[in-house]
Amino acid sequence: MIKYDKFWDTLKAKGVSQYDLYTRHGVPRSLLDRLRKNKAITTDTINRLCNILHCDVGDIMTHEDDEDTF
Numbered sequence: 001m002i003k004y005d006k007f008w009d010t011l012k013a014k015g016v017s018q019y020d021l022y023t024r025h026g027v028p029r030s031l032l033d034r035l036r037k038n039k040a041i042t043t044d045t046i047n048r049l050c051n052i053l054h055c056d057v058g059d060i061m062t063h064e065d066d067e068d069t070f
Helices: 005-013 018-024 029-036 043-053
Strands: none
Touching: 005 043, 018 029
């Protein structure tokens, strides 16, 4: 499972608010909701977030094994 807990920490560390994301950078509020719920997002979106926050992919997401893998 991909988790986006680190995204919120990075957002805070960079001094960027959720309001900044959707007003200045055009990030839809629905995307922030998907991140909150650890739902799937595209690699293009991850790239965009990394560019906005000037960070690495590892600063946004982590991987944990699923309990019922195949």
